[in-house]
Amino acid sequence: MELLLAVVVGGLYAGGIYLMLRRSIVKIIFGLALLGHAANLLIFTSAGLTRGRAPLIPVSGSVAGGTLADPLPQAVILTAIVISFGVVAFALVLFRRGWQAAETDDPDVLRITET
Amino acid sequence: MTLLLVLPIVIPLLTAAVTLLAHGSPRTQRTVPVAGALGLLVAGVLLLWTVERQGILVLQLGNWPAPFGITLVADLFSALMVAVTGLIGAAVAVYSLVAIDETRERFGYHPLLHALLASVCGAFLTGDLFNLYVWFEVMLMASFVLLALGGGRPQIEGAMKYVTLNLVASAFFLAAVGILYGAAGSLNMADLAVKLENGSAPGVTTVVAMLFLVAFGIKAGVFPLFFWLPASYHTPPVVISALFAGLLTKVGVYALIRVFTLLFVHDVGYTHTLILVIAGLTMITGVLGAVSQNDFRRILSFHIVSQIGYMVMGLGLFTRLALAGSVFYIVHHIIVKTNLFLVSGVVDRLRGTLQLSSLGGLYESRPLLAGLFLVPALSLAGLPPFSGFFAKLALIHAGFEAEQYLIVGVALAVGLLTLVSMMKIWAEAFWKPLPPDAPETPVQGGLSLMVGPIAVLATFTVLIGLGAGPLFEISMRAADQLMDREGYIRAVLGDGS
Numbered sequence: 001m002e003l004l005l006a007v008v009v010g011g012l013y014a015g016g017i018y019l020m021l022r023r024s025i026v027k028i029i030f031g032l033a034l035l036g037h038a039a040n041l042l043i044f045t046s047a048g049l050t051r052g053r054a055p056l057i058p059v060s061g062s063v064a065g066g067t068l069a070d071p072l073p074q075a076v077i078l079t080a081i082v083i084s085f086g087v088v089a090f091a092l093v094l095f096r097r098g099w100q101a102a103e104t105d106d107p108d109v110l111r112i113t114e115t
Numbered sequence: 116m117t118l119l120l121v122l123p124i125v126i127p128l129l130t131a132a133v134t135l136l137a138h139g140s141p142r143t144q145r146t147v148p149v150a151g152a153l154g155l156l157v158a159g160v161l162l163l164w165t166v167e168r169q170g171i172l173v174l175q176l177g178n179w180p181a182p183f184g185i186t187l188v189a190d191l192f193s194a195l196m197v198a199v200t201g202l203i204g205a206a207v208a209v210y211s212l213v214a215i216d217e218t219r220e221r222f223g224y225h226p227l228l229h230a231l232l233a234s235v236c237g238a239f240l241t242g243d244l245f246n247l248y249v250w251f252e253v254m255l256m257a258s259f260v261l262l263a264l265g266g267g268r269p270q271i272e273g274a275m276k277y278v279t280l281n282l283v284a285s286a287f288f289l290a291a292v293g294i295l296y297g298a299a300g301s302l303n304m305a306d307l308a309v310k311l312e313n314g315s316a317p318g319v320t321t322v323v324a325m326l327f328l329v330a331f332g333i334k335a336g337v338f339p340l341f342f343w344l345p346a347s348y349h350t351p352p353v354v355i356s357a358l359f360a361g362l363l364t365k366v367g368v369y370a371l372i373r374v375f376t377l378l379f380v381h382d383v384g385y386t387h388t389l390i391l392v393i394a395g396l397t398m399i400t401g402v403l404g405a406v407s408q409n410d411f412r413r414i415l416s417f418h419i420v421s422q423i424g425y426m427v428m429g430l431g432l433f434t435r436l437a438l439a440g441s442v443f444y445i446v447h448h449i450i451v452k453t454n455l456f457l458v459s460g461v462v463d464r465l466r467g468t469l470q471l472s473s474l475g476g477l478y479e480s481r482p483l484l485a486g487l488f489l490v491p492a493l494s495l496a497g498l499p500p501f502s503g504f505f506a507k508l509a510l511i512h513a514g515f516e517a518e519q520y521l522i523v524g525v526a527l528a529v530g531l532l533t534l535v536s537m538m539k540i541w542a543e544a545f546w547k548p549l550p551p552d553a554p555e556t557p558v559q560g561g562l563s564l565m566v567g568p569i570a571v572l573a574t575f576t577v578l579i580g581l582g583a584g585p586l587f588e589i590s591m592r593a594a595d596q597l598m599d600r601e602g603y604i605r606a607v608l609g610d611g612s
Contacts, residue, residue, distance in 0.1 A: 020283075025275070032282050039289040046297030073296060076245055080289055083252045087285075090256070091278055094263055098275050101268040110272045113346050 005045040012038035024105050025095050032091060036084035040077045047073035117174040119165055120187045120240060122158040123197045126151055127204070127233035131226040141220070145212055148225040152208035155232060156201030159194070166194040167589065171596065171606040173242070181608045182306040188242035188607055191593035192442055196239045196369055199449050202575070203361045204232045206453065206568035207354055213561035214354040214460055219265045227264070231257040231358070238366050242607055244292055245302045247370065251288065251334070255281050258363060261355050262347060273347030280343040284333035291326035298323065305607035308377050308600055317381050324379035324386050328371070335367030337427055338397040341420045345404060348419070349412035349469075353460030356412060360419050361453030365445055368426045372441065375430055376597045383433055391431030395522050398424030398529040405536045411459045411469040411544060414536055415452070418495065421529055422448050428526065429510055432517045438594035440509030443587055447494070447502040447579060454491040454572040458484065461565050462544060471540065476549035484566065485545045490573040492541065494580065496534035502579035505587065 016034030019027040050069040057064045102110055130151025137143035166172055166189050174187040189197070208228065215224050234253035241247050259281075263274035296302060298319050299310040311320055333340040344364070348356050371390075379386055401421025408414045426448065429441025461484055462477065463469050478485040494501030507530060514523035579586055596602060 020279075028279055032279070032286075035283065035286040036289075039286050039293065042290050043293030043296065046294050048297065072302075073293070076292070076296070076302075079245075079249065083249070087252070087256065087282060090259060091282065094259070094271065094274055094278060097263075098271045101271050107275075110275065113269050113273045113276075113350055 001049055001051075002045060005041060005049070009038050009041045009045060012041065023108055025098065025107055025110075026105060028107070029088065029091055029095055033084070033088050036080070036088070040080055040084075043073050043077055043080070117172060119158065119162045120172055120174040120189055123155060123162065123201070123236035123240065124233050126154045126158055127229040127236065130154075131229035131233065134225040134229065135223065141217075144220060144225055148229060149205075149208045149212070151229055152201070152204040152232070155236070156198075156205045159198035159201035159236075162189055163191075163194040163198045166191055167592075171603065173606050182301055182303045185246050186242035186303060186305075186607055187240045188305075188603070189240055190596045190603065190606075191589060192369075192372070192597060193239045195442065195446055195589065195593060196365070197236050199446050200232060200235050200239070200362060202572075203358065203449060203453050204228075206457070206572055207358045210357075210457055210460070210565055210568045211354050213564045214464075215352060216265075219352070222264055224261070224264065227257050227261050228358070231261065231362075235362050235366055239369060242304050243302055244295070244304055244307065248285075248288055248292060251366070251370075252285065254363070254366065255285065258359060262351050262359075264351070264355075266351065270350040273350035276343050277347040280333060280340075284330050287326055287333070288330035291323050291330060294319070294326070295323045303607070304373070304377055305604045308604055309608070311378055311381065320379065321382055321385065324375070324382075327374050327379070328386075328390070331367045331371045331374070332393070333367075334364065335371060335427070336364045336397075336420050336423050337393050338400050338420075338424075341397070341401070341423075344420060345413060345416045348416040349410065353412070353456060353463055356416075357453045357456030357460065360415065360456050361449045364419055364423055365426075365449055368423060368441075368445060371427065372430050372438070372597070376433075376438070377600055377603060380600070387431050387433045390427060391519065391522055394424045394428035394431050395525045396424075397421065397427065398525055402529045402532040402536070406532060406539075408536075409471050411462060411471060411474070411540060412456070414540060415455050415459065418533065418536070419452060421533065422452070422495070424529070425507070425510060425526065428522055429513065431522070432510075432513050432519060434513055434517055435591070435594050435598055436509060436516060437513035438597050439587065439590040440506060440513050442593045442597075443509055443590040444506040446586065446590075447506045447576070450572050450575050450579075451491040451494050451503065454569055454576065455488070455495065457565070457569045457572070458488045458491070461562065461569070464562065464565065471543035473550060473552075474544040475547045476545075478545040479548075485541075487566070487569050487573050488545065489541070490576055492537040493534075494576050496537050497530045498534070500577075500580045502576050502583070504580065505583040509587065509590075 012034050016031045016038060019031030047070055053068050055068040055071045130147060133147050134144050172189045176185045234250045237250035238247055259278055262277055299307055301307050301310055336344045348359060398421045401417050405414050405417035426441050426444050429437040466474055494503040497503040497507040511523050511526055
């Protein structure tokens with residue numbers, strides 16, 4: 001399972017970076033979203049996978065025994081998902097405004113601030 | 116006393132909330148932010164005073180013990196940064212009263228400003244790596260909107276570049292946090308410091324260190340990751356540029372110094388030498404970029420990059436004196452850089468342009484403003500008796516002690532080139548007569564509220580220069596705390612660890 005997820009993470013990073021290098025501001029956004037997903041899955045995988053062992057204390061006992069899934073990386077990922085959702089939504093609006101102002105999808109044309 | 120640790124975050128957040136609620140009342144929207152910024156300044160100074168007397172302050176939020184909950188930590192370095200943030204916040208809040216137009220005010224300029232201040236203070240005070248990520252994101256979000264707010268095409272274009280590159284940096288940061296958690300099993304910085312020291316995989320640690328170097332490097336604007344900075348910082352209203360120039364890149368530098376003094380000291384010969392090389396290249400590229408520019412604010416933007424090199428140089432040398440030099444340099448630089456941008460705002464108000472070729476004659480018509488420009492400009496270049504001289508002196512002294520003569524040579528040469536481009540602004544904007552084809556002078560008014568903060572910040576620059584002793588002593592003690600990892604770890608985790 002770790003191997004599969006590692007390949008998926010690698011694929012997401014590769015796809016994200018490829019999209020960001022294309023000459024299109026729409027693809028930059030998709031690339032950014034993919035990078036965010038890749039980072040989240042990376043956290044999930046590198047923190048260790050435990051299948052079917054929720055970190056819950058049973059009603060009868062006061063301590064949960066045995067190997068448990070680590071809840072912290074999931075909390076971290078949840079936070080990161082919320083943040084990246086907001087940020088990508090903002091970026092979409094901003095890039096739409098950019099498209100309206102410049103009337104082009106080509107980032108190479110957006111150079112008026114660099115001369 | 117530990118309540119002081121929360122105040123620098125809570126005061127600006129409350130201010131932001133109140134200004135947001137006072138949406139319909141322009142007067143409240145103007146008085147509350149100034150009061151809030153002054154409150155932040157007072158809280159920052161109190162925090163600095165307390166930390167100076169009592170040593171490192173620690174607050175475990177919600178009383179969760181250290182490696183499990185989120186910890187707020189203030190050592191002298193953090194406290195100094197928070198105090199300076201308060202000073203800049205107050206100066207900018209007063210300046211904004213006249214410099215920000217009504218449209219931007221209606222669209223939430225003041226709440227955003229204070230959200231930004233809260234997140235900057237949060238980043239300085241947190242002792243938890245993921246919490247640092249969250250503060251970075253809050254800061255980015257506020258800065259995104261401030262940068263793009265009410266703008267035409269240049270502003271939107273600058274914001275697009277800024278947003279894209281900073282989001283890439285965030286992705287790097289997040290990935291680094293994830294791998295580090297996988298390797299060490301903790302996110303508390305003090306706990307991580309212990310675990311990385313006892314760790315068995317220095318190779319993984321070095322890889323993670325490089326990821327952090329890239330992530331924070333993009334935010335700090337070091338070579339070769341700074342390209343978003345000169346492409347965007349000159350596009351928004353001047354006061355927003357001033358705030359960004361003073362604080363945002365310095366949060367990146369702060370994070371670099373924090374992780375590379377506390378966490379990644381297992382292979383100093385590799386990581387810190389690399390940082391030193393980056394510092395040298397950052398100085399050179401920044402200053403050469405500045406020399407080739409002809410716009411007041413673009414020159415200043417490139418100088419942010421070159422000055423970041425000096426701060427990172429102290430980290431690269433990694434001695435007590437060098438770190439003290441870095442701390443001193445950051446404090447000096449935040450004040451000076453913000454002030455230079457604020458001066459450019461007054462020039463913009465007076466002449467309606469910041470192209471050096473269309474400016475001129477300001478020394479004749481506004482001698483006071485010219486004087487107020489000269490103080491931070493000469494300080495930036497490192498001329499005595501201003502603050503920049505002592506900052507550079509400490510770093511160069513540290514360079515000689517560490518026998519790194521090349522970086523010392525670079526630092527001195529870059530100082531000279533900084534003087535050249537400051538003199539270029541002086542000669543073009545202030546000294547030469549106003550060109551006959553200059554555009555009409557727009558309406559003036561409210562200049563005293565703009566010049567006031569500039570004068571205050573210039574006074575600080577002179578005071579730091581004339582009385583460099585006390586601040587340098589604090590910087591030395593801050594550097595002691597940075598070098599003394601055990602002290603930090605003990606303060607956070609308690610004596611039992």
